[in-house]
Amino acid sequence: MGAEVYAHAVRSSWLHSSGVELKDRGNHIRRIALFLAWGVHDGMRRGATESGVLGVEYKGRPSLAHERQI
Secondary structure, eight states: OHHHHHHHHHHHHHHHHTTSOHHHHHHHHHHHHHHHHHHHHHHHHHHHHHHTSSOOOOTTOHHHHHHHHO
């Protein structure tokens, strides 16, 4: 689910960026770069833990922690 939300956010960012005036383009690109860097890091962390690719327990999710205790 994280990847789909992230992909949607990226698409909306690029769609909105097309309407930005040239003088604001630099700041907007910087904002998108920061957003992408955060999104990739967060998406990879959440995606990997949710799918169990890394086999890491993500303790911030009570539902997963609860399922492991049962």
